[in-house]
Amino acid sequence: MRARIDVLGASRIEGPLLVLEGFGRAAYGELVEVLGAGEPRLGEVLASSDEAAVIELWGDTAGLAPERLRVRFRGETLRVPVATEMLGRVFDGLGRPRDGLPPPVAERRVDVHGSPINPVARAYPQDAVHTGITAIDLLNTLVRGQKLPLLSGAGLPHNELAAQIALQARVAQPDERFAVVFVALGSSHDTAAFFRERFEASGLLSRTALFLNLADDAPMERIVTPRVALSLAEHLAFDHDYHVLVLLTDMTNYAEALRELAARKNEVPGRKGYPGYLYTDLATLYERCGRLRGGAGSLTQIPIVTMPGDDITHPVPDLTGYITEGQVVLGRALSRGGLYPPVDVLLSLSRLMKDGIGEGRTRADHAAVAAQLYAAYARVQEVRNLATVVGEAALTPTDRTYLAFGRTFEERVLQQDGDEIRSIDASLDLGWQALSELPAEELTRVGEEELRAHYRGRLHGRVGAAEVPGEEDDGERR
Amino acid sequence: MREVGRVRWVSGPVVKARLRVPLGLLEQVWVGGERLAGEVIASEHGEATVQVYEETSGLRPGEPVWSDGRPLEVELGPGLLGQTFDGIQRPLERLLRGGRGIDRGAAADALPERAWPFEPCVEPGLELPGGALLGAVRETELIEHRVLVPPAVGGRLTWIAPAGEVARDATVAVLTAPDGTAHEVGLVQRWPVREPRPVRRRLDATRPIVTGQRVLDTFFPIAVGGAAALPGPFGAGKTVLQHSLAKGCDAQVIVYVGCGERGNEMAQVLAEFPALTDPATGRPLLERTILVANTSNMPVAAREASIFTGLAMAEYYRDMGYHVALMADSTSRWAEALREIAGRLEEMPAEEGYPAYLPSRLAAFYERAGVVETLSGARGSVTIIGAVSPPAGDVTEPVTQHTQRFTRALWSLSRDLASARHYPAIGWEASYSFYGDAVAGWWEAEGGEGWTELRHAAAQVLEQDARLEPIVRLVGSEALPDRQRWVLEAARLLKEGYLRQNALHPVDAACPPRKQVELLRLFVRLFELGRDLVAAGVPLVRLRRALDTRRLLRLKESVPNDDPSAVTAALAELERDLAALRAGAPAPSGRDDAEVPT
Known part of the structure; x- marks a missing residue:
């Protein structure tokens, strides 16, 4: 761009906006430093005309006197240094060191907004990340380069699950370059400390960069924080061939900061007061992931979204779901029942799963088992609803086998310890164990051969043995 | 291209320019030192409002604005099939040279520079109206590219290229108008993206597009030249269904517009399609497919344009006498782009912040579907299948509601079916089609x-x-x-x-x-x-x-x-x-x- 220019005094301050009348040389998006009261505050040019410039400040504007300010136009858009030596460090929401150590030596300085990846440059993600968690590996397989959010609610163990995914994903791929970029967006100190401790205890901290915009940091800074962090993640994944896992917690706080800013700019509000461009804005973050043709690295995102009032139709989880490649939904009722991880299987989905599993990747029967477990578990919900009305005793024998299946599925297949690593084979075998509670004719989504190879229940009818379905199934008369 | 004015104001994708030379509405301009592509969306009192199709950060007041006095156009000619374009028809494969991103101001011809084997089918001396057939080029094994006289041109054919190789930019025919002016017709023609291509007349739909999806073909069929909307909450399988239709339906040419959707999905299409073959001919499906990819993180104004870029190419193949299906995923993202630009222009919002002209824009889009008799007397069609992504799956929101007014088939995706992994998750209670009677005769005879x-x-x-x-x-x-x-x-x-x-x-x-x-x-x-x-x-x-x-x-x-x-x-x-x-x-x-x- 060009040299920096200092301007003395601003015309007025409106909320987070600073207006400089009579200055007609600002570039759109240019980085601005405001000096004059305490720490320099950063912002960027929101609109520029030949008569005035409007600047959006990320920090607090309280206590600023317009006429006594010095506004420094930096002559470039916000660029941040990126370097592999940033792993093991802690930064604030704008990428400045927060651990008392000197700033890292930049390998490159990059525009925090990145540049959209040419769709043709992308490689389609196909390598499953082995997390050792059955609810994910078996039913919602995470794939390198995918963005898979955890849609959760206040008080649910999404942080535990996210940390477990990060730790175990790394253990499963010990030889490769693996890094975690952890991004706190308006999270509490406790949350940040929890992740830090988990990473430290497992020796992952040296492979982790933490970007912390905590609950008591300036909310406007929150708009920039994920962009700063993703700039590093892209550098690691695409320039240094790392497999990078980005954890963003919590995107709801991010969206709220965006809403606050939009309201203070007097923009037309959309649903629940969020700006109409929330989708596009979220997409510019979530789309910064994937794999590149000819590159060995990958960038995988796990954004955490706490759904206000557990409402999945709230704009933030809703728009997130429209952008991401599936979602893992945590259920309150499951969690209350003591299940960990409390994954609501029926609402969860991994869109990239189908190409990351099967012969040569996981196991040949994976797709069929997952589909059958879904279908059967969907039926379990219907039967449970029915049982609450008519009582278990009034159910058909087949329906009762579904209840048994449902229990086994939740207690043996989904349930697992916070540090337990299950192989994909073990998860699949557990799945078959649950399916074996059901009569073979109910298993319409698995093939005959798979059934013969893995099914341990009663093989009757025309499957395998010659036995005919028992009269007891449908035999009671009224 | 000449300098026509200077930037006066810039905010996001909207730029206002003070003009020395007046500009018309919808004229294409290039803004600033980096020559960012844009289009005039308002022009009054010597000032033009421009929507810019690229990221504008770094642009400042006083930078120059250029124009060549033409509207935003697409290039039409052999070589479109099998390619992937962005929202303003830049060939993404050839932009790759600049690295993983798309450089600002990057430009490349839409059509590859190569020679094509031309086969003329008319003799000099004939009077040819606009739209008349001149000859053909074997564009792919699946599709013969018919070279037509541009719609606005007509006259006596005074020269036509002999059979043989013709370079991309060469002239293939010369027509002399009644007033004596000679028109050179090339292999490559240009057409304004927002203008529907003319036809002789519209015809009635009588046969279905066989989608290969039983639930659709049986209960909710779509006729050739019809329009269908595909609303559904996230995760219900819109994109998978759109992909299935692009792969399995029996249209001759497919234009797939990925509008504000996921980058990885486009990567999937690009990875899958070259490997898939047409069951009838065994040729790669990509030979009948044009992809337009403007992912959600790409500039929002180009997303708005991407639908029209796709339509103009679809109509071009229709005019050759082909049955073309256009899939747009998702029209909601397109409507959001309209809303975002309207917001930047501080226009009065109507429902949910969308501009008041949302319904008329939707109508203009879906009305471009139809079976037609082309200017050369052939029968061709454009069928439109538009995905809709209603927020929270709420089908009472404006985009879904207005879309239903202009489409005659509604394929409503159900979250319940999707949760039970019943795909395609078309809810048979909420969906409908008015094409059942029109296509019944065909089904009785052929099915x-x-x-x-x-x-x-x-x-x-x-x-x-x-x-x-x-x-x-x-x-x-x-x-x-x-x-x-x-x-x-x-x-x-x-x-x-x-x-x-x-x-x-x-x-x-x-x-x-x-x-x-x-x-x-x-x-x-x-x-x-x-x-x-x-x-x-x-x-x-x-x-x-x-x-x-x-x-x-x-x-x-x-x-x-x-x-x-x-x-x-x-x-x-x-x-x-x-x-x-x-x-x-x-x-x-x-x-x-x-x-x-x-």
Whole structure:
């Protein structure tokens, strides 16, 4: 761009906006430093005309006197240094060191907004990340380069699950370059400390960069924080061939900061007061992931979204779901029942799963088992609803086998310890164990051969043995 | 290209420029030192408002604005098929040289620079109107590219290129207008993206686009030249269905517009399509496909343009006499782009912040679907299938509501079906199509006799099932009489064995018409036979025991697509087995546990 220019005094301050009348040389998006009261505050040019410039400040504007300010136009858009030596460090929401150590030596300085990846440059993600968690590996397989959010609610163990995914994903791929970029967006100190401790205890901290915009940091800074962090993640994944896992917690706080800013700019509000461009804005973050043709690295995102009032139709989880490649939904009722991880299987989905599993990747029967477990578990919900009305005793024998299946599925297949690593084979075998509670004719989504190879229940009818379905199934008369 | 003014104001994708030379609405401009592509969306009092198709950060007041006085255009000619473009028709493969991102101001011709084997089909001396056929180029093995006189040109053909190689930019014909002016016609023509290409007249739709998706073809068919909307909440399978349609439907040319959607999805299309082959010819599907990819993180104004870029290319192939299907995923993202730009212009918002002209823009888009008689007298069509992404799955929101006014088929995706992994998750209660009668004749002739009755009968089964459902939820199916339990059972078989379709299965992914009709016949007959047996007093237990349901449910996958005779045989077998059951049935008053004679 060009040299920096200092301007003395601003015309007025409106909320987070600073207006400089009579200055007609600002570039759109240019980085601005405001000096004059305490720490320099950063912002960027929101609109520029030949008569005035409007600047959006990320920090607090309280206590600023317009006429006594010095506004420094930096002559470039916000660029941040990126370097592999940033792993093991802690930064604030704008990428400045927060651990008392000197700033890292930049390998490159990059525009925090990145540049959209040419769709043709992308490689389609196909390598499953082995997390050792059955609810994910078996039913919602995470794939390198995918963005898979955890849609959760206040008080649910999404942080535990996210940390477990990060730790175990790394253990499963010990030889490769693996890094975690952890991004706190308006999270509490406790949350940040929890992740830090988990990473430290497992020796992952040296492979982790933490970007912390905590609950008591300036909310406007929150708009920039994920962009700063993703700039590093892209550098690691695409320039240094790392497999990078980005954890963003919590995107709801991010969206709220965006809403606050939009309201203070007097923009037309959309649903629940969020700006109409929330989708596009979220997409510019979530789309910064994937794999590149000819590159060995990958960038995988796990954004955490706490759904206000557990409402999945709230704009933030809703728009997130429209952008991401599936979602893992945590259920309150499951969690209350003591299940960990409390994954609501029926609402969860991994869109990239189908190409990351099967012969040569996981196991040949994976797709069929997952589909059958879904279908059967969907039926379990219907039967449970029915049982609450008519009582278990009034159910058909087949329906009762579904209840048994449902229990086994939740207690043996989904349930697992916070540090337990299950192989994909073990998860699949557990799945078959649950399916074996059901009569073979109910298993319409698995093939005959798979059934013969893995099914341990009663093989009757025309499957395998010659036995005919028992009269007891449908035999009671009224 | 000349300098026409200077930037006065910039905010996001909207730039205002003070003009020295007046600019017309929709003229293309290039803004700033980096020459960012843009389009004039308002022009008054010597000031133009420009929407810029690229990221504008770094742009400042005083930078120059250029124009060549032409509207935003697409390049039309051989070489479009098989390519991937961004929203303003830049070839993404050739922009790759700049690294993983797209450099600002990057420019490249849409069409590859190469020579094509031209075959003329007219002799000099003929009077040719606009749209007339001049000759052909073999663009791909699947598609012969017909070279037409541009719509606005006409006259006596004074020269035509002989058969042989013709360079991309060469002239292939010269026409002399009545006033004596000579028009050179090239292989490559330009057309304004927002202007519908002219046709002689619109025709009535009489045949369906066979989508290969049984639930659609049977219950909610779309006619060639029709328009269908595909609304659904996230995760219900819109994109997978759009992909299945692009792969399996029987249109001759596919234009797939990925509008504000995921980058990885486009990567999937690009990874998959070259490997997929057209069942009829064995050629790669990409040879009949044009992709337009403007992912959600790419500039929002280009997303708005991407739909029209796709349409202009679709109409170009229609004018050659092809049946073209355009898939737009998703029109909601396009509408949001409209809203965002309207917001930047501080226009008065109507419903939910969308501009008041949203319905007229949607109408203008869907009305470009149709079967037409082209200027050269050929028959061609554009069929539009637009995905809609209603926030929170709420179909009362403006985009879904207005879209329904302009489309005659609605394929509504259901979250409940998707949760049960019943794909395609088309909810048969909320969906509809007005094309059923128009395409019935075709189905009766090409699919199989009795199609109309069969689909009515099948719809009846689903309807009865839907009426029983609340009762079952309350008291359980056990409390129902056998007659009604059979309805539930038959509906389940119909849903599982017919409506559910596996997009990933090599055989089941797309189902051809004859197999569809035979399968449908089997499940409808099964219902009727069972119903009659139950009415005749055969207990449901026995009926069920006589059925090999696993086998019936797998027919869709086990029977080859090109020879559905095994389905017919299975039906014959079924009729025989059930007739045997009937022979042994007791009188209606008989006891249920009576012995079955063997």
